[in-house]
Amino acid sequence: MSAELTLDQSPIPGLVVLRLPLHGDSRGWFKENWQREKMQALGLPDFGPVQNNVSFNGSRGTTRGIHAEPWDKFVSITTGRVFAAWVDLREGDSFGTVFHMEIDPSVAVFVPRGVGNSYQALEDATAYTYLVNEHWRPGITYPALDLADPTCAVPWPIPLAEAEVSEKDRSNPRLDAVKPMPPKRALVVGARGQLGRALLAELPDADAVDLDELDVGDAEAVAAWPWHEYELVLNAAAYTAVDPAETPEGRVAAWRANATAVAHLARAAREHRLTLVHVSTDYVFDGTAEVHTEDEPLSPLGVYGQTKAAGDLVAATAPRHYLLRTSWVVGDGGNFVRTMAGLADRGVSPGVVDDQVGRLTFTTELVRAIRHLLDVGAPYGTYNVTNGGPATSWADVAREVFRLRGRSADDVAAVSTEEYGRGKGLAPRPRCSTLALDKLQATGFEPEDAFVALRRYVASLG
The missing domain is CATH 3.40.50.720 (NAD(P)-binding Rossmann-like Domain)
Structure with missing residues (x-):
């Protein structure tokens, strides 16, 4: 756990990792999950969130992604742990860049528009929350990537053969077939x-x-x-x-x-x-x-x-x-x-x-x-x-x-x-x-x- 709020860059341009102080005692813990003024001072974009979503994963091994939504996301854990992986699916020199890490409640990640994100629950009853700066719209399409893409070679802690993955996510294309997301x-x-x-x-x-x-x-x-x-x-x-x-x-x-x-x-x-x-x-x-x-x-x-x-x-x-x-x-x-x-x-x-x-x-x-x-x-x-x-x-x-x-x-x-x-x-x-x-x-x-x-x-x- 971090004693103070910090921000670290990642290999993917614009994707940053924040270490969040957890204040705990015998009752549990408290954290400032998103604090606009402090985080902006460290370099987080003023991304203007308009919607807050929560994803609950009932069992260990539940795996979601890799999805590159057309909005920015600020992701953090409320309970449990996840292995998270990101792949840059935007047009440009960084297309295909991979970054992954384990996240617990003391970590938050800002994911820019067009960067594919995926999460694998490492504990039962894991939940993560994410702020987004566009309202969800029905019928929206965006790039997605095969979780098992050999080029990106994400090292999933729980083999995908043993993980719970939706049929839709199992049918996502390989990297060489992905149409990169163009800039706004x-x-x-x-x-x-x-x-x-x-x-x-x-x-x-x-x-x-x-x-x-x-x-x-x-x-x-x-x-x-x-x-x-x-x-x-x-x-x-x-x-x-x-x-x-x-x-x-x-x-x-x-x-x-x-x-x-x-x-x-x-x-x-x-x-x-x-x-x-x-x-x-x-x-x-x-x-x-x-x-x-x-x-x-x-x-x-x-x-x-x-x-x-x-x-x-x-x-x-x-x-x-x-x-x-x-x-x-x-x-x-x-x-x-x-x-x-x-x-x-x-x-x-x-x-x-x-x-x-x-x-x-x-x-x-x-x-x-x-x-x-x-x-x-x-x-x-x-x-x-x-x-x-x-x-x-x-x-x-x-x-x-x-x-x-x-x-x-x-x-x-x-x-x-x-x-x-x-x-x-x-x-x-x-x-x-x-x-x-x-x-x-x-x-x-x-x-x-x-x-x-x-x-x-x-x-x-x-």
Whole structure:
């Protein structure tokens, strides 16, 4: 028995053994069978159990397994002893790895999703209990392995010929016939937009949906989605029409897409332990600060900003979330840079505002930052993401585009926001959209200069 709670790794990635202190006297013993705070501090995943099961084995030699259920399990003994064996049946280099040991009430084992588990009772009236983080569902299928598989060669203390084994378990396949369990997948929501397409280019194995396949503004549709198959949801869906958002119809659409839908995704993330990646905007600020940090109080000016600010608040209710605020997004589709290139090519000399300041964010850079945060396991929370370099005005960007298209930068006239918007009924816009990048850089990410990326993008337009 262990005098203190300890955690040991096993040869199977993610499978850990905990030694539990037993406090006993003449009456029996007591133990803290699962203690979230203490066990997490030692390295146990916060796996979020939702169901507790007990398996009772009447006679010595009862043997169950080898089953690789599609959920995590936390297994411990309440009475008796068992010989336990695990075989990794997940896709990857560790497929087929075997680990076994004897378990009594002083030992608990965390078994990750897709690792086959099996138990042989070494005493009569043995019972083990296990917490799982998915509710049992009828008709579910999962990999299983022959208890006598010669490749794994589990050294059962009681020969299987003498053990009590169900007919189903005796007919399980050998290792070379087992179809490995694939990992949970990623889902890109809003896959047809500029950001969605960029995400899929970087994450080709991700599933992709748009509103006609999953209406994230519909609570019932989101609740019915098979989230147990996923571990990551990237929300690239949004209502981004800043000016139409000020109309009665646009206001309703903006709130539904930018706030209500995000609330539904955040709830799914909470309930199914998903990582939620949600993209927001500089419009959640009023633009009065010279540089906006992640912890600046929200102060949106117009409906678009207000709905995005509401989305920020509900996205942050997901325990595992990356909320990325960005500005001046440019990608594959209609955008300011493409418009300026077209004007330059057609010989037009536009007037462009020079009193709104910020940085461009190319969708490739935004996706690169998302991938970085996920790969390095950065702390969950809010991050500003834009390209790097000095802040510029929209007029500065337009002039550089004109220069790259062979026109004179002087062909772009500078105008004020008031002049540009006179008579157009435009929504209010933040004058300063520059986002601080220190927090992102502290994770090891170095943003590419916006004008370096701009030159490459304009060249790609042909």
